Amino acid sequence: MPRPKTTLRQLSYFVALADTGSFTRAAEQMGVSQPSLSQQIRALEAIIGAPLFERGAQAILTPLGRELLDRARSILLDVTDLEEVRATAADTLIGTIRLGVSPTLGAYLMPSLVARLHREHPALRVHVREGLPTALAADLSNGTHDLVLAQLPVAGRGLHSERLFRELLHVTMAADHPLRTKACITPADLRGANLLTLMPEYRLAEQVAAIAMEVGANVLRDYEGTSLDAIRQMAGMGMGLALLPDLYVRQEIREGDDVVVRPVKGGRYYREIGLLWRQGAGRAPAFGLIADLLRAVAA
Numbered sequence: 001m002p003r004p005k006t007t008l009r010q011l012s013y014f015v016a017l018a019d020t021g022s023f024t025r026a027a028e029q030m031g032v033s034q035p036s037l038s039q040q041i042r043a044l045e046a047i048i049g050a051p052l053f054e055r056g057a058q059a060i061l062t063p064l065g066r067e068l069l070d071r072a073r074s075i076l077l078d079v080t081d082l083e084e085v086r087a088t089a090a091d092t093l094i095g096t097i098r099l100g101v102s103p104t105l106g107a108y109l110m111p112s113l114v115a116r117l118h119r120e121h122p123a124l125r126v127h128v129r130e131g132l133p134t135a136l137a138a139d140l141s142n143g144t145h146d147l148v149l150a151q152l153p154v155a156g157r158g159l160h161s162e163r164l165f166r167e168l169l170h171v172t173m174a175a176d177h178p179l180r181t182k183a184c185i186t187p188a189d190l191r192g193a194n195l196l197t198l199m200p201e202y203r204l205a206e207q208v209a210a211i212a213m214e215v216g217a218n219v220l221r222d223y224e225g226t227s228l229d230a231i232r233q234m235a236g237m238g239m240g241l242a243l244l245p246d247l248y249v250r251q252e253i254r255e256g257d258d259v260v261v262r263p264v265k266g267g268r269y270y271r272e273i274g275l276l277w278r279q280g281a282g283r284a285p286a287f288g289l290i291a292d293l294l295r296a297v298a299a
Contacts, residue, residue, distance in 0.1 A: 003047075004043070004046070004047050005047070006044060006047055007040075008075075008076065008079060009040060010040045010041070010043060010044040010047075011044075011072045011075060011076055012030065012076060013026065013030060013032075013037050013040045013041060013044075014041060014044055014052065014068070014069075014072055015069065015072050015073060015076065016029050016030050016037075017037070017041060017053065017059050018053075018059075018061055018065065018069050020059075021058045021059050021060070022058065022059065023037060023038055023059060026059075041053070048064070048068070050062070050064050051064075051065075052064060052065035052068060053065055073142055073143065076143065077142070077143040080143060081278075081280065081281060081282045094121075094123040094124055095123075095124065095125070096124075096125045096126075096127060097124065097125070097126050097127070097146050097147060097283070097286070097287075097290070098126075098127045098129070098144070098145050098146045098147070099126055099127065099128050099129070099145065099146065099147045099148070099149065100129055100130075100131050100136045100139055100140065100144070100145035100147070100148045100149070100150075101128060101129070101130055101131075101136075101148070101149040101150070102130070102131075102132075102133050102136065102149065102150045102151060102202070102203075103130045103131075103132075103227065104151070104198075104202065104204060104228055104245060104248070105149055105150070105151075105247070105273065106128065106130045106149075107251075108247040108248060108250075108251050109149070109247065109294060109297055109298060110128050112297035113126075113290075113293060113294060113297050114126055114128070116293055116296075116297065117290075117293065124286075129145070132201045132202070133150050133151065133154070133201060133202055133203050134201045136148045136150055136154070137154050137155060137156035137159065137276070138156070140156065140159060140276060140277070140278065141156055141157070141158065141159065141278070146277060146281070146283070146287075147275060147276065147277050147287055147290065148275070148276045148277075149273070149274075149275055149276075149294065150203070150273075150274065150276065151202075151203040151204060151207075151271050151272065151273060151274075152203075152271075152272040152273065152274040153203075153272075154203075154274070154276055156276070158278060158279050158280075159276050159277070159278060159279065160276065160277055160278070160279045160281075160284075161274045161275070161276045162274055162275045162276070162287075162288070162291045163272055163273075163274045164273045164274055164275055164291060164294050164295050164298065165273055165295055165298050165299075166270045166271070166272055166273075167245050167246050167247060167270055167271050167272075167273055167298075168245075168246040168263070168269065168270045169207075169243040169244065169245060169246070169264065169269045169270055169271060170243070170244055170245075170246065170249050170261045170262065170263055170264070171185045171190075171241055171242075171243060171261070171262045171263075171264055172232060172235050172241065172242040172243070172244045172249070172253070172259050172260070172261050173235055173241050173242075173259060173260055173262075174235060174236055174237065174238040174258070174259060174260075175236070175257075175258055175259060175260055176238070177238070177241075177260070179241075179262065180260045180262075182262060183262070184262060184263055184264070184265040185262045185263070185264045185265070186264070186265055186266055187214070187215045187264070187266055187267045188215070190211075190212075190215045190216075190217045190241070191215055191216040191217065192216060192217065192218070193217045193218070193240070193241050194217070194218050194219075194220050194239070194240035194241065195208055195211070195212050195217050195218065195219050195220065195240055195241055195242070195243065196220055196223065196225065196231045196234050196235055196239060196240045196241065196242045197209065197219055197220070197224060197225070197231070197242075198224060198225050198226070198227075198228075198231065199224045199225070199226060200224070203271075204243075204245070204271065205224070207243075207271060208243050211243065211267075211269070214267075215267075217241075220239065220240050223239065228244060228245070228248045228252075229252070231244065232244060232248075232252070232253070232259060235259055236257075236258035236259045243269070244261070245271060247298065249261050273298070275287065275290065275291045275294060
């Protein structure tokens with residue numbers, strides 16, 4: 001009698017259970033009944049010849065289960081890439097692409113991108129999920145995302161990065177701030193100033209800290225914003241100066257608001273925005289087309 005072989009379905013159920021720690025949630029995630037998922041997990045354990053989970057209130061991986069998890073993810077990722085190669089052979093822009101995006105970019109680029117893709121490539125679906133930049137690279141590497149849109153550089157092994165555009169940073173201040181009378185801000189104007197910034201998980205926060213050190217400004221650590229809106233509001237209250245990206249300024253700040261915006265003359269007051277995908281991904285030609293569309297909608 002031939003020995004049973006491990007199936008991709010079993011590996012998918014195994015990864016889902018490992019990620020959720022719950023048979024109920026894993027079954028919901030995979031769109032199957034709990035008994036069906038449990039049966040496949042037991043079948044996989046029978047093939048392996050040992051338990052992969054400790055049974056209890058929560059499904060906890062055994063040491064063998066932890067060892068198998070990375071291999072299972074790698075196998076499923078290879079299969080996904082193989083399917084993408086097949087899709088690319090027929091049409092570069094069909095199916096579903098999972099796009100992870102930094103919150104400092106998503107709201108200002110995604111509506112135009114999704115609308116244009118829907119109009120020009122109706123067979124392509126894009127699932128967009130925002131995430132902290134520190135997690136985006138990991139999610140790209142493990143196959144959660146196919147693409148990541150973020151501020152460069154992004155650390156991660158086996159990733160290809162495509163530079164899209166440079167986005168200027170503007171000094172934003174309260175409407176009654178002394179610097180409001182200047183048409184342009186210079187690095188010397190920032191010496192001794194208090195700079196507002198996002199949480200350290202954001203690449204923009206690292207950049208603001210580097211600028212502060214370079215010009216002799218102070219980064220306010222008493223308040224670290226969770227969004228660009230929060231930083232803008234604090235600047236409007238006179239808490240300090242904010243360096244806000246051009247896309248945000250163009251879409252969210254109007255004349256007569258509680259803040260004024262000034263360009264910076266001299267220095268590298270911009271950030272690099274890029275699109276990343278896994279090296280060797282089968283749909284790289286499609287990703288390149290999406291990169292071109294992003295450049296167009298950001299212009």
